Amino acid sequence: MSTAAIVVVGNEILSAKVADENGPFLARELRALGVELRRIETVPDEVPLIVEAVRRCKAAARWVFTSGGVGPTHDDVTIAAVAQALGRRVVQDERILAALGAYFGDLKAAHRRLADVPEGGEVTWPEGRLFPVISCDGVYVLPGVPSLLRSGFHGVRERFRAAPIFSRAIYFSIGESSLAEHLDATVAAYPAVAIGSYPRFDDADHRVKVTFDGRVQVDVDAALAFLRARVPLDAVVREE
Amino acid sequence: MSTAAIVVVGNEILSAKVADENGPFLARELRALGVELRRIETVPDEVPLIVEAVRRCKAAARWVFTSGGVGPTHDDVTIAAVAQALGRRVVQDERILAALGAYFGDLKAAHRRLADVPEGGEVTWPEGRLFPVISCDGVYVLPGVPSLLRSGFHGVRERFRAAPIFSRAIYFSIGESSLAEHLDATVAAYPAVAIGSYPRFDDADHRVKVTFDGRVQVDVDAALAFLRARVPLDAVVREE
Numbered sequence: 001m002s003t004a005a006i007v008v009v010g011n012e013i014l015s016a017k018v019a020d021e022n023g024p025f026l027a028r029e030l031r032a033l034g035v036e037l038r039r040i041e042t043v044p045d046e047v048p049l050i051v052e053a054v055r056r057c058k059a060a061a062r063w064v065f066t067s068g069g070v071g072p073t074h075d076d077v078t079i080a081a082v083a084q085a086l087g088r089r090v091v092q093d094e095r096i097l098a099a100l101g102a103y104f105g106d107l108k109a110a111h112r113r114l115a116d117v118p119e120g121g122e123v124t125w126p127e128g129r130l131f132p133v134i135s136c137d138g139v140y141v142l143p144g145v146p147s148l149l150r151s152g153f154h155g156v157r158e159r160f161r162a163a164p165i166f167s168r169a170i171y172f173s174i175g176e177s178s179l180a181e182h183l184d185a186t187v188a189a190y191p192a193v194a195i196g197s198y199p200r201f202d203d204a205d206h207r208v209k210v211t212f213d214g215r216v217q218v219d220v221d222a223a224l225a226f227l228r229a230r231v232p233l234d235a236v237v238r239e240e
Numbered sequence: 241m242s243t244a245a246i247v248v249v250g251n252e253i254l255s256a257k258v259a260d261e262n263g264p265f266l267a268r269e270l271r272a273l274g275v276e277l278r279r280i281e282t283v284p285d286e287v288p289l290i291v292e293a294v295r296r297c298k299a300a301a302r303w304v305f306t307s308g309g310v311g312p313t314h315d316d317v318t319i320a321a322v323a324q325a326l327g328r329r330v331v332q333d334e335r336i337l338a339a340l341g342a343y344f345g346d347l348k349a350a351h352r353r354l355a356d357v358p359e360g361g362e363v364t365w366p367e368g369r370l371f372p373v374i375s376c377d378g379v380y381v382l383p384g385v386p387s388l389l390r391s392g393f394h395g396v397r398e399r400f401r402a403a404p405i406f407s408r409a410i411y412f413s414i415g416e417s418s419l420a421e422h423l424d425a426t427v428a429a430y431p432a433v434a435i436g437s438y439p440r441f442d443d444a445d446h447r448v449k450v451t452f453d454g455r456v457q458v459d460v461d462a463a464l465a466f467l468r469a470r471v472p473l474d475a476v477v478r479e480e
Contacts, residue, residue, distance in 0.1 A: 019264050027253065031256040074427050109420075145439065147441065197311070
């Protein structure tokens with residue numbers, strides 16, 4: 001199964017200093033790649049909490065992406081936490097050290113921290129990019145600055161591509177309480193299709209949007225048709 | 241300690257159908273109330289995963305807020321999961337049933353589900369609001385529709401107000417590697433102040449923003465002054 005989970009290392013998000021862009025970006029990208037995102041955990045910049053989150057995400061999904069906590073300062077603890085979660089030491093990567101030396105010249109201790117990787121990890125240096133992508137045992141350590149995270153992810157994204165997830169939706173003018181029994185019947189008839197029901201309480205043209213998601217397109221289409229056939233025709237606003 | 245955690249019950253967020261507004265909204269509100277947000281978990285609409293997330297959040301924080309999964313349809317499983325996480329049965333609340341009866345007249349099974357609460361839970365009905373806020377043992381079950389979540393939270397928010405968190409920031413024109421040793425010294429000198437370092441790689445007027453957060457204003461101010469005094473004056477762009 002192609003599944004993923006995200007750990008956002010984010011004091012700045014928990015304290016509402018900035019809104020997280022990286023979780024939503026990765027959710028959209030993974031969806032487009034056919035990867036099922038199973039959880040997002042946003043945790044403080046504290047090693048024990050990151051270790052637990054990475055372990056939990058690894059147990060829940062094939063791929064784990066971390067966002068943030070990468071760099072030369074005291075609050076950049078993600079590499080150490082990922083290594084601990086994977087039972088690996090932190091070592092210095094020679095290729096990153098060489099690149100840092102070429103860029104900065106004389107390297108301070110803070111510069112050298114940028115070369116830290118979990119022992120046995122993979123360092124991928126996408127052409128033309130300033131920073132490498134560090135990964136180990138399916139855990140990808142991405143920077144928190146959104147432009148850098150996007151750039152790093154784009155350099156490796158094709159390795160996650162899986163069978164597509166098909167999605168359809170139908171919009172109703174009747175409320176959820178009237179739909180509930182028909183939804184129950186549809187869920188029971190199509191166990192391989194994920195069905196979601198989303199009410200609205202504003203002046204949109206519909207009161208409920210029902211979504212159908214699955215790996216098999218004919219099942220997704222059939223589940224939608226099954227529900228539509230059970231509901232009065234004039235309650236259907238539109239489909240997509 | 242006044243701490244909180246959020247569980248977002250969100251297939252629609254994990255599948256990137258919608259961007260979560262509720263986590264960022266609650267983060268801003270809690271911050272303004274002086275409540276420290278310790279984690280946000282976004283999980284699928286699946287009872288075992290919600291149960292685990294609620295238990296973990298309860299262990300990590302005084303207040304837990306859930307978002308979504310409340311309503312009359314098959315994917316509305318949050319009440320059942322919260323009750324299970326707290327070791328309580330699900331029962332029907334008489335006051336909600338009476339309100340539903342007054343609104344809908346004859347109640348279907350789907351309507352009755354809206355009256356489900358964890359046994360012993362509290363039902364707060366803020367004046368003029370359509371839906372009550374259901375809570376139990378410090379866990380607040382809020383709806384996923386953003387306007388309803390906001391309305392519900394505003395009806396109870398004053399009960400969470402705590403001592404304010406003070407925040408300041410200083411912007412530098414030098415990079416993180418040059419700041420790192422001075423940040424380390426500041427972190428060591430002011431253990432009660434949370435210090436964050438946020439680099440930029442665009443054409444902003446600064447390269448690094450350093451933030452200082454704490455419950456004691458003089459400590460926050462002193463930590464900022466301590467760092468500023470260690471860095472060349474012309475490296476400081478501004479403070480706030």
